[in-house]
Amino acid sequence: MVYGADSDGLLHPEIQAAVSRRGDVLKALGVGGEPTTADIVARLRRLRETEREDGSRNASGALLLYRALAAKTVPSRAPAGDLSRDDLRRAFAQGDGLVLTDAGWKAPSACLRGTPLFGRLRAFAPHFTGGEALWHMLGVPEPGADDAIAVIRELVPPGPEVKRREPDAETQTVLLQSLQFLEGLSSSNPEALKGRPLRRLPLWTSRGWTSRRPVYAVADEAVAAVLGTALAESGSHAAVWRPGAEMEHFRGLIIRLGITVIDPDDTAPHVTGRPLPDSHATARLVTAVAHLREDLQRNDPGTARELVGTWEELAGLLVCIEPSLTCTVTLPGQATPVHFPVETAIDTGQGVMYVRSTSALARFSHAGRTLAGRFRARRREVAYAWVAAWERAEAGLSAIDITRAEDRISALNEAADAEEEQRLAAFHDEIHERHTKARARTTGGPRPGKHPADAQVRRAAHAPAHFNERHLVDPTKLRPVFTDFAIVPQNDRSRSGASGSDSFGSTGRPSLCRPSSSSAVPQQRSGVKMFTPKEQEDAALALVRAALARDSEELRDLRAQRGVGADSVDELNRFYEVKSFLGAEEDSVSLTPHEYERATTENNFFLVVVSGLQRGTGVPTTVRIILDPLRKLSARPSEAVTLTGVRGCRSLQIPFEQAD
Structure with a gap:
């Protein structure tokens, strides 16, 4: 038998019930239990021919056949009497094609697969569970831009x-x-x-x-x-x-x-005369805002966090009646402002909500939409929630102040961020003031700070003459660019990816590469360093002193003291750990266990990243100062603690230029 929607070619159900357990009898009679791929294609061709003859379209029958075809595993090389994948593609592409769409029979290349988004303007293959793989195999393309x-x-x-x-x-x-x-x-x-x-x-x-x-x-x-x-x-x-x-x-x-x-802030309410405050409407607005907050906190806390500003600011709006209320907007590309009538408008600077009448306060399309404009997303839902909140306020119901745990955490983090920003701004002002006083005291005298002695060392005895030499910049010939002192804002990506796992993955062991079949001899490509690691550290510390406008007494060198966990300390007992790069600043730095301990226990711990220390690389010399680095950066423990996100964290960045 073959699979189909009509009785033609199907075994009578009574006969099938009588002999269904005798597969040998059915086989001897030439009756098949499941249709082959060739059977299904033949049946599809019959459906197509029938439609041509009498105009009747059997879409449900074709869908049954497509489902049966999708349920089969079509081999790349088919057994005798059946079709392979290539045979099937050729069969579907011949003539008018064997894909029945709303626009008629189509070849796979003449229709699209997926949800029929484009209505009658484009032909789509029938959409059903499991059909995606079938249409993909047959070469039906997806819709594109x-x-x-x-x-x-x-x-x-x-x-x-x-x-x-x-x-x-x-x-x-x-x-x-x-x-x-x-x-x-x-x-x-x-x-x-x-x-x-x-x-x-x-x-x-x-x-x-x-x-x-x-x-x-x-x-x-x-x-x-x-x-x-x-x-x-x-x-x-x-x-x-x-x-x-x-x-x-x-x-x-x-x-x-x-x-x-x-945006809502691009428009401004335009009032004539002195609008009348409505104390009753203002009091009801306060209650309705409380109900709105409770509703969103209970049922849609994500939307509650989309509010621009604070709930207190929203509840603090004074309602004023302005019967001829209009708004003014100056559109980009338009010479004159445009005035248009509105039912409600908010003046955020004055803390006033203007309405033509108090009835507008209960409307979705008026006060609901206007207040929803204070949210970054899901404004339609907020506008509907406002109507319900106003109804509860009119009914005299009291709202409950729901403060979720994540909101308390967010409030604490915001307070910490604000305090940190104030500290960074104060530190910026302190450095700027010290530089101003230093310039007033000296005109071209030596820069504050002890520069590294003989930073540019003699050629190493083992260095062949034909190798390029690499030299450090001379800190005494550089000066901070005061006008370009910049507080770099926090980039959230610098905090992303924080993990307590080690740097070797879940196994705690490094992944190994397969050795090459040929030799891999190390090559000298970057030239010979004409300085020692200590001299690099000396140059970095000298630049930090120049950036902070401090000398060697005001910023003491602690590098020779083991176990301190910092490279230097200033006269205010603030600790500085200095990391340096010869070229461009990298996004990750490592802290030793002692440095990590100092960072966790000391409130005044500064991570200082100095970059561009090698002369002639084209990388500008820059000092970046990061307050509270463990809070701003992602920590990844390995043998040491690796902090990532240096380039995107809130910090004080001080560039240097060549001194006259």
Whole structure:
């Protein structure tokens, strides 16, 4: 028998039940229990021919056959009477093809696989569980960026009048899914969008379909609508984008499309006279904000943490009534400000929420959307949550202050970051003041600090003359660049990847390489160092003293004292551990057990990284000072403790230049 949806070619169920346990009888009668690949292909061809003859399409029967084919393991070399993978590909590609789509029978190369995003504009192979592997094996391609771009262009109707008409539901659906597909590529495979003409892609806007820019994007749908109307009334050719979904779902695509985002802070409320404060509405707003916070903390804590600013600032808004409320925005590329009416607006500088009437405070599209604009993400959900919060406030219910453990941790970290930033700023000011006083005392005298004695040593006796010589910079001929003192902000990646595991992986043992079959003789490529490791350390310490504007008495050398865990200490009992690099600064440094112990137990411990110590490399000489390095950097224990993230941590960076 063969597998199919009709009775033709199938064994009668009573006969099958009677002899199902006698496989030898069925085999002798020429009855097969499972269809072969050749049987399924033959059945598909019959379905195609039937459709040609009488126009009847059996999509469900074809789907059963595709499922049966997907469940089979098709060999590369098939047994007699069956089909191999190559045979199957050829069979599906012959003639009109054997893939039944909504657009008819297609060859694998003439349709796409996956979710049918593009509606009737593109043919897709039937989508079912297990079908992906089958269509991939048959050579059905996946949709790409060019497909989505072409589909969007095809959605645009001809003629200027038709372009301004609202698209029908099917067009809006295909447009939305095409944009979402491109957004997915922008995050998962941005290379797929490179070189694509997205800045000229037609967009559905407040002025209809347009390929022109500027086009502006506004998260609040109500504001987007009135802004689009105001632009049209002003005679501007600019338009407001209408993507069909929340703007936050297209964050990765907006810039690629050449769209300009208008944030809530870009607009300013415009009031006439002196708006009247409403104490009753203000008190209810305080209660509603408390209910909103409780709701999000209980049910959506991630969204609660998307708030820009603090809950106290949100609850502290004063509600004022302004019946003729408008907003003003100066759009990039527009000569004059644009005024448009709004129902609600927030002046964050004044701490005021303006409303046309108190009824707007209970509306999703008014106060809900306006307050949701204070959140970085999930604004639609926040706006709906606000309506529920206002209802609870009107009902006289009391809110509970829910503070989650992660919020307490975040608050502690923020407080520590703020204190650390103050310390770093104070340290920056202290160094700057010392340099200012030093310049006032001397005009061209010797720089503070003890420079290394004879840092440029004689040629080593064993160094052949033809090797390049490598020399240290001379600290006495360098000076800090005061105008370029910079506090480098923290890059979160410098803290990522922190792990308590050792540097050799989970086994605790280093991975070994297979030895080469040929000899590997070491070669001298980098030239001969004309200095000793101690002289390199001396040069680094001299530069640190110059950067800190301290001499050898104010910044004492501790390197000869074992077990201290630091290279130097200043007159205020602050410890400095110096790491130096001849060339560019590396992102990881190692601490010995004593240095790590000093860093963990001493509040005033500074990690100082000096780079560009070798002369003639083209790398600028720089001193980087890191306060509290164990908190800022990722620690990875090995034989010593390796700290990573040096280049991206908050620190004081002091470049040097050649002295006159």
